[in-house]
Amino acid sequence: xxxxxxxxxxxxxxxxxxxxxxxxxxxxxxxxxxxxxxxxxxxxxxxxxxxxxxxxxxxxxxxxxxxxxxxxxxxxxxxxxxxxxxxxxxxxxxxxxxxxxxxxxxxxxxxxxxxxxxxxxxxxxxxxxxxxxxxxxxxxxxxxxxxxxxxxxxxxxxxxxxxxxxxxxxxxxxxxxxxxxxxxxxxxxxxxxxxxxxxxxxxxxxxxxxxxxxxxxxxxxxxxxxxxxxxxxxxxxxxxxxxxxxxxxxxxxxxxxxxxxxxxxxxxxxxxxxxxxxxxxxxxxxxxxxxxxxxxxxxxxxx
Numbered sequence: 386x387x388x389x390x391x392x393x394x395x396x397x398x399x400x401x402x403x404x405x406x407x408x409x410x411x412x413x414x415x416x417x418x419x420x421x422x423x424x425x426x427x428x429x430x431x432x433x434x435x436x437x438x439x440x441x442x443x444x445x446x447x448x449x450x451x452x453x454x455x456x457x458x459x460x461x462x463x464x465x466x467x468x469x470x471x472x473x474x475x476x477x478x479x480x481x482x483x484x485x486x487x488x489x490x491x492x493x494x495x496x497x498x499x500x501x502x503x504x505x506x507x508x509x510x511x512x513x514x515x516x517x518x519x520x521x522x523x524x525x526x527x528x529x530x531x532x533x534x535x536x537x538x539x540x541x542x543x544x545x546x547x548x549x550x551x552x553x554x555x556x557x558x559x560x561x562x563x564x565x566x567x568x569x570x571x572x573x574x575x576x577x578x579x580x581x582x583x584x585x586x587x588x589x590x591x592x593x594x595x596x597x598x599x600x601x602x603x604x605x606x607x608x609x610x611x612x613x614x615x616x617x618x619x620x621x622x623x624x625x626x627x628x629x630x631x632x633x634x635x636x637x638x639x640x641x642x643x644x645x646x647x648x649x650x651x652x653x654x655x656x657x658x659x660x661x662x663x664x665x666x667x668x669x670x671x672x673x674x675x676x677x678x679x680x681x682x683x684x685x686x687x688x
Contacts, residue, residue, distance in 0.1 A: 394459065396450075396454060397460055400454070401460075401467075405503065408502045408506040409493065409503060413493070415502070418500050420551060421552065425553050436516070455513065455517055456514060456517035456521050461515070464511040467507045468511055474495055475499060500551075508548050515537060515544070519538060519541065522537075528671065528675055532671040532672060536665055539667075542657060542660055543661035553651075553652075553654060554652050555578075556572075556648060556650050556651075557570035557571060558570060558632070558646060559649060560644055561585070563587070563642075563644065564586070566584070567584045568583050581627070582624070583607075586645055587605045589605075589642050591640055601616070602634065606629070615629055616631065626651055626655070627649060628650050628652075630648040630650065631646075632646040634646065
């Protein structure tokens, strides 16, 4: 590595270390990132302003050393490493906002890491890096360019939906009583949330293993005026952005349970996420069909 490259690498790593340190300080001082303040429509406005700012920076300051550093492959590699490390931490530690830990691990937000300043900051920088990489890529319709855009734009869209859409994702529980319409649900803090349509619990069926443990159970629900069936691990669609999961029932009474517990999950950004996944799948198909080596000629043509 040349002296100039070493200097640029030192600047990049120093900047990223300072950024992560700042996120750690914010996490310790302020607690987890306040997602509720960036729900719709604030998140959409912030996303539009952020994209516009990155596009302007790319056009007006494309040769700026810091812009080039933030769009470099080394920056991508470091940020991806930090992101994957964060995902591993999510798997290693119990993830629950109600989990009480007064120690240093609790202060770092490792028990609700997806909403910590550290993880949010890393994800935001990764999205910025990815957008700059996309903007720096030469325009054209050759196969390897199309594949590049499908993979990178698809990944960017998935990360965008995860970042800006998380504040709009809601999970509430419903205690549905048999033959009684229910219009109320409860969030994780016990706060009452109104339902968009009434839910009426009608019938229940449960099957058992030979040892007496339930192997399968399902409930028939009246959602407004539409009858639907919800099974364990197989949700039913409540509205265009909301799914209904069967969580629990009175196990002593089985088929005659007077109630069932439902979880209502609202994800308005999931179709945006699906778009990104489809784009990445298309990019993977192009890679499988044409392979890497067949793009070398196209790359030579670019130069």
